[in-house]
Amino acid sequence: MLIDASKKSQTLPKNSDVVIVGAGTVGLFVARELASSGHSVIVLEAGDRVTSNQFNAANAVSVGKQHYGTEVGRAQGLGGTSSLWGGQLVEFEQSDFSSSGKWPISYKDVAPWYSHVYNRLGVPAPPKVDQLRKAVGGEIASGSAIERFFTYWLPIPNFARLFQSDIVDSSLITVVINARASAIEFSGEQAVGIIVETSHGVKLSVNAPQFIFAAGTIEMNRLFLLLKADKRTPWANNENIGLYFQDHLGGIAAKVKLLDEAKFREYFENGMSKKLKYQPKLRLSPLYSGRMECRSSGIFSFKSDMEDNLANLKRTLKSLRSSLEFSALATLHKDLLKIGWAFFPLIKRYLQDRRVFAFFDKSLDFYVQSEQWPISSSRIDLSDEISNLDGMRKAKVNWQLDGREVAAIRSFVLIADQYLQEAGIARLIINPSLEKGDPVFLDTMNDTFHQCGGLCMSGSQATGVVDKNCKVWGTANVFIAGASIFPTSSYANCTLTALALAARLADHIKVLK
Numbered sequence: 001m002l003i004d005a006s007k008k009s010q011t012l013p014k015n016s017d018v019v020i021v022g023a024g025t026v027g028l029f030v031a032r033e034l035a036s037s038g039h040s041v042i043v044l045e046a047g048d049r050v051t052s053n054q055f056n057a058a059n060a061v062s063v064g065k066q067h068y069g070t071e072v073g074r075a076q077g078l079g080g081t082s083s084l085w086g087g088q089l090v091e092f093e094q095s096d097f098s099s100s101g102k103w104p105i106s107y108k109d110v111a112p113w114y115s116h117v118y119n120r121l122g123v124p125a126p127p128k129v130d131q132l133r134k135a136v137g138g139e140i141a142s143g144s145a146i147e148r149f150f151t152y153w154l155p156i157p158n159f160a161r162l163f164q165s166d167i168v169d170s171s172l173i174t175v176v177i178n179a180r181a182s183a184i185e186f187s188g189e190q191a192v193g194i195i196v197e198t199s200h201g202v203k204l205s206v207n208a209p210q211f212i213f214a215a216g217t218i219e220m221n222r223l224f225l226l227l228k229a230d231k232r233t234p235w236a237n238n239e240n241i242g243l244y245f246q247d248h249l250g251g252i253a254a255k256v257k258l259l260d261e262a263k264f265r266e267y268f269e270n271g272m273s274k275k276l277k278y279q280p281k282l283r284l285s286p287l288y289s290g291r292m293e294c295r296s297s298g299i300f301s302f303k304s305d306m307e308d309n310l311a312n313l314k315r316t317l318k319s320l321r322s323s324l325e326f327s328a329l330a331t332l333h334k335d336l337l338k339i340g341w342a343f344f345p346l347i348k349r350y351l352q353d354r355r356v357f358a359f360f361d362k363s364l365d366f367y368v369q370s371e372q373w374p375i376s377s378s379r380i381d382l383s384d385e386i387s388n389l390d391g392m393r394k395a396k397v398n399w400q401l402d403g404r405e406v407a408a409i410r411s412f413v414l415i416a417d418q419y420l421q422e423a424g425i426a427r428l429i430i431n432p433s434l435e436k437g438d439p440v441f442l443d444t445m446n447d448t449f450h451q452c453g454g455l456c457m458s459g460s461q462a463t464g465v466v467d468k469n470c471k472v473w474g475t476a477n478v479f480i481a482g483a484s485i486f487p488t489s490s491y492a493n494c495t496l497t498a499l500a501l502a503a504r505l506a507d508h509i510k511v512l513k
Helices: 025-035 054-059 094-098 107-121 129-135 164-169 217-228 261-268 307-321 327-353 405-422 439-444 495-512
Strands: 002-004 018-021 041-044 060-062 146-153 173-177 179-187 190-198 203-206 210-213 243-246 249-258 271-273 276-284 296-303 363-370 379-386 393-398 426-430 452-454 478-480
Touching: 018 025, 025 041, 025 107, 025 164, 025 173, 025 495, 041 179, 054 060, 054 393, 060 217, 094 107, 107 495, 129 146, 146 405, 164 173, 179 217, 210 217, 210 495, 217 379, 217 393, 217 452, 243 379, 249 296, 249 405, 249 439, 276 405, 296 405, 363 405, 405 426, 405 439
Parallel strands: 002 173, 018 041, 018 210, 041 173, 060 393, 210 478
Antiparallel strands: 146 276, 179 190, 190 203, 243 452, 249 363, 249 426, 271 276, 276 296, 296 363, 379 393
16 A cells, blocks of 8 residues: 555554565565565655655765765665666675674575575576576686676566555555654663654654664664664664765776677677576686675676667667657667667677677776775764755765775786686776776775665674664664665675565564564
């Protein structure tokens, strides 16, 4: 059921088994998980039915290394940031949980939930990486320091659309939009209600035995810092809130000189497998990845003068397939003329091999996505500025880097260059500052909209905000779901692991009923 709290005629629900704050990627997923086991769920969403990013600059400001995701990498409303997400799925590795010593859980605690998430999202589990390597390039694992792996894209990344029937028709799920959670009522360690405010001045308490906070990383940190000001709040004295904010670093590390274009295409062009689009990438093999303080992955970035034409063609074909009108249809003949000779190789490559013919007439680069080393000075605090949307203090995102990332990126790129040359595929012309290990190289890298941390999972209240079951330290029934609980971020995109941990949390709450 979907209720709009901005309409005075709507009757707002007051009780359920679980209350979830945030109707984004993780919030909707957890709601669906809990409803599948018979729990009634109320999901509170501050945004509207259609997502918007207007609240970003209104509610947060970047004050450290420029963090672009503070303003443009988030969305509020039904579906949240999944409306911006490309749907890329990639799992964390065993060393991501063990090498830093910061996670109170192991890879074995999380791994089974990846399969569960694939099933819940209605997509097949990806093929074994060795099978796909062999099928795409005929490569057999050889104990090299570096390896190809594959990330996958969810066909429907917007969770408001993916779970539309649950949102509209489920008798157990009630999603309330334009309803901002502004406070929590406690009786000792037990949360008894969340105070909800609507745009027309209504305040009410929504009650439940269990409460889950599942909005995005920056907004969750902001809310918990705002609530921390109330000395009756159990985490009022927890000084870990906001610490160890992280994002992945992304940027061009090298230009690429091809040695064998045909082999390069066979190894690194995107394709389809088991109805999932995949993208080949490079990473350190498990034998070597644990030796790096910060891990990286690398992909090839294709630049072409035909990019806009190809994008128009892709959107037009999608719209025709779904019987929707699309304005680019009028430019179809111009796009085909611009693409010209390349149109038929493009179609042939896809129909024959289920691969996406890559155009790189403009440039071919090696793009690196790197883990950030978690440091306490990279943090979220409250600004003295007041938001003109909700009248509360803005989040102050102070994104900082340790500096040791440059040495790890340099090592990774050098090993990748060796791998490519030994395979006779390509040679990397490495950025001079990176090749010298100069920290100035980090100035060329930006955030990748993969915000993590600030409300970190830990083995004790002295070192974090939530325990191994995602329960907030000092509380009996308040939980946090999402990437804000990550104490480290790996090199991998965060969403799949956030969903796996959310599924694990839902299973834990089912036992509590």
